Amino acid sequence: MTDKRDFAHIETWVFDLDNTLYPHHVNLWQQVDARIGDFVATYLKVTPDEAFKIQKDYYRRYGTTMRGMMTEHGVRADDYLKYVHAIDHSPLEPNPAMGAAIERLPGRKLILTNGSCEHASNVLARLGIADHFEAVFDIIAAELEPKPSPQTYRRFLDLHNVDPTKAAMFEDLARNLVVPHDLGMTTVLVVPDGVKDVVREDWELEGRDAGHVDHVTDDLTGFLQGLLAKG
Incomplete structure (x- = not known):
């Protein structure tokens, strides 16, 4: 088994949106x-x-x-x-601790989502973390080709001039980390904390032991704080 990739060289931090930047159990x-x-x-x-x-x-x-x-x-x-996307975003609550951790990450921070920019804006506003991200790459920017399509990641990397070998990707679906890992990115799978009920299909929760998953966390804020403490 190969060693898992670390974060010492990371210059760009890429985050999925739904069920990644907020807990699965919110069930938004x-x-x-x-x-x-x-x-x-x-x-x-x-x-x-x-x-x-x-x-x-x-x-x-x-x-x-x-x-x-x-x-x-x-x-x-x-x-x-x-x-x-005409939904009630009120279940989301501000997360200043996560915002502070994201802000302290060294380098650029971007969002790569299969949702729309409007939906992303609503989510980020409720979480209180919109100011910490340089840009949102949504399904329209992806020319309506969703993750895990390889073309979508390439469009994202090219548009934002990201070197994948110096980038990390945070996602809640393991299958969406296959291509990033193949491109050289450090990959992090964000999973439910197991304490509260979540509405997910079995296949959506698979893959935490897959070779293309470098790290797994059920607490994104704590995980980021841990990285900063090591830094």
Whole structure:
């Protein structure tokens, strides 16, 4: 087994958004998930149960349900994103400790999300950490090609002039860390803390022992504070 990559050389810190910068148990994404199911059911004129099956099938095969709906049914991305992200962000609470840790990280901080910039702005504002990030690379910037597509990571790296061998990636889905690791990034999988119930499918929680996962944490703030203490 190869040694896990460390952080001594890191110049750019890349974070996923949902279920990464806030705890899984907030279940904010559950609201989006429900809206996606409603959209699929209405658009395809199918029952909620059938919509759920289609939604999860597309999510797993295409990276996002939206990509599947666009590919299979010609859905317009703008209509989809506007509908599914119309949620209540109030369950999110400010996290000054995490903000302080992110601010102290040496180098650049960026967000790479399969969501929209509008959704990211709402999340970051509720968490009180928007000022700590240089930019958000969203699904529109990705030309509607979601993670884990290799092209998306390449577009992100090229647009923001990031050297992947000097970057770290924080994600809640192990499959979204395969390409970053192959590119030379130090990878961190953010998992539920196991204390509170979370709404996730089994496959979404897999991969913490995978070779492309360098580090695993159920406490992002504590993990970052630990890195700073070592520094």
